[in-house]
Amino acid sequence: MTFSLYCVYRLEELVNQWIWRQDFWLPPGVTWKDIADGASDGSRYPVPRDLLICLPLALGFIALRFVFERVVALPLSRWLGVRDRVWVHVTPVPKLEAFYLQKKKQPSQNDLVVLEKHCGLTQRQIQTWLRQRRNQDRPSNTRKFCEASWRFVFYLIAFSAGLISLINTSWFWDHRECWHGYPRQAVAEAQYWYYIMELSFYLSLLLCVSVDIKRKDFKEQIIHHIATIFLIAFSYCANYVRVGTLVMLVHDSSDFLLESAKMFNYAGWRKTCDALFVIFAAVFLLTRLVVFPCRVIYTAVVDSLDVFLPYSGYYFLNGLLLVLQALHIFWAWLILRMVHKFVFLGKVERDERSDEESEVDEDEVGEEECSREQKKGAFNSKLASLANNCVLNNLTNQRRKMNSRMPKAR
Structure with missing residues (x-):
């Protein structure tokens, strides 16, 4: 029993020495005891072990x-009337199936030559089979709708709860109050659960990324989730809770609008989708390109220097904020492209931010539409030639009748 207690004690010492190092997590001259003293009246104060509950909550x-x-x-x-597109089921071809599972993108010319020899099919038939096989794996609109609706519900609840818990706080209106009395700042119970739920949710998104629909901005989403998780965890441990709550509220303010626009897009409600998209674009550009850099990043970079000198955690926190801002600029560029299409085309054709699976899929759809147009054009040309033949036959018959009547008249 004594040996076990000794092992636990040594493990705790090693964790405190290498993981919870005060010189990394806290500004110079600040200790964990200073943070605890800020809640001397019995209120809650940040403790790193509080974050351990996030893993079971993420699984929940x-x-x-x-x-x-x-x-x-x-x-x-x-x-709401969400309809799924019905794709043609291909005839099983084992060698083509093995090639498709190994390499789902467009085959090269060498691949087509090799497959042509092994399968006994023409290159055109092989391309058609692979395109139809890829179409079978496309996520349905129902699946996209269910995924978007789940995120919409969480973001709406999180934004509403965060706004209610922060609207009466001093730092919600004056960002300089984020550092007033630091590090002796108590954490309200509502703000604590706001933190825990947000961290658990983003952790669940990261755990489900392999089974969720793969978006066009898949890599950017991974970077966003990782940066957000590290930012929330670090800001909680270092008692930057006031800045952290502002970061989460700014992000939630536009995310639920995006997910609602996706839902109505999948349901085919074009006017509702376009209206929500316009509102989302305005809120996103205002909060992510104006409020976030001018208030949140500014107070974390500039106002914090009035309280402590730069240290390793200072650069780590602001580095993560700048990563998020870089992603905001990337997504803002995509959204402005959609705004341009909305203004000049009159509607939002697709979600350029994260709703398409890949560029290859879009090209395949284009090829399929082109083949349909070609078939339609060929059909129309046949109809035209048939009509012309009918007209010529009628003229020929009329001329013969006239020639046969002329001798009689004479």
């Missing part, structure tokens, strides 16, 4: 999502 979010998508989202999609 995954289970809750599974139930929500089947019990709530699926009936809702049917009620």
Whole structure:
């Protein structure tokens, strides 16, 4: 028993020495005891071990999502009229199936030559088979709707709860108050659960990234989730909770609008989707390109220097904020492209931010549409030639009749 206690004690010492090092997490001259003294009246103060509850909560979010998508989202999609496109099922060809599972992108000319020899099919037939096989793996609109509706519900609840818990705080209106009294700042119970739920949710998104629909901005989403998780965890441990709550509220303010626009897009409600997209674009550009850099990043970079000198954690925190801002600029560029299409085409054709699976899929759709147009054109040309033949036959018959009547008249 004594040996076990000794091992636990040594492990705790090693964790405190290498992981919870005060010179990294806290500014110079600040200790964990100073943070605890800020809650001397019995209120809550940040403790790193509080974050351990996020892993079971993330697994709980995954289970809750599974139930929500089947019990709530699926009936809702049917009620709103979400329809799935029916794709042609290909005839099984083992060698082509093996090639497709190994390499899903467009085959090269050498690949087509090799497959042509092994399968006994023409290159055109091989390309058609691979395109139809890829279409079978396309995510349905119902699946996209269920995924978007789950995120919409969470972001809406998180934004509402965060706004209610922060609207009466001093730092919500004056960002300089984020550092007033630091590090002796108590954490309200509502702000604590706001932190824990946000961290658990983003952790669940990261755990489900391999089974979720792969978006065009897949890599950017991974970077965003990782940066957000590290930012929330670090800001909580270092008691930058006031800045952290502002970061989360700014992000949640536009995310639920995006997910709602996706839902109505999958349901075919074009006017509602376009209206929500316009509102989302305005809120996103205002919060991510104006409020976030001018208030949140500014107070973390500039105002914090009035309280402590730069240290390793200072650069780590602001580095993560700048990573998020770089992603905001990238997404803002995509959104402005959509705004341009909305203004000049009159509608939002697709979600350039994260709704298409890949560029290759778009090209395949284009090829399929071109083949349809070619078939349609060929059909129309046949109809035209048939009509011309009918006209010529009628003229020929009329001329013969006239020639046969002329001798009689004479």
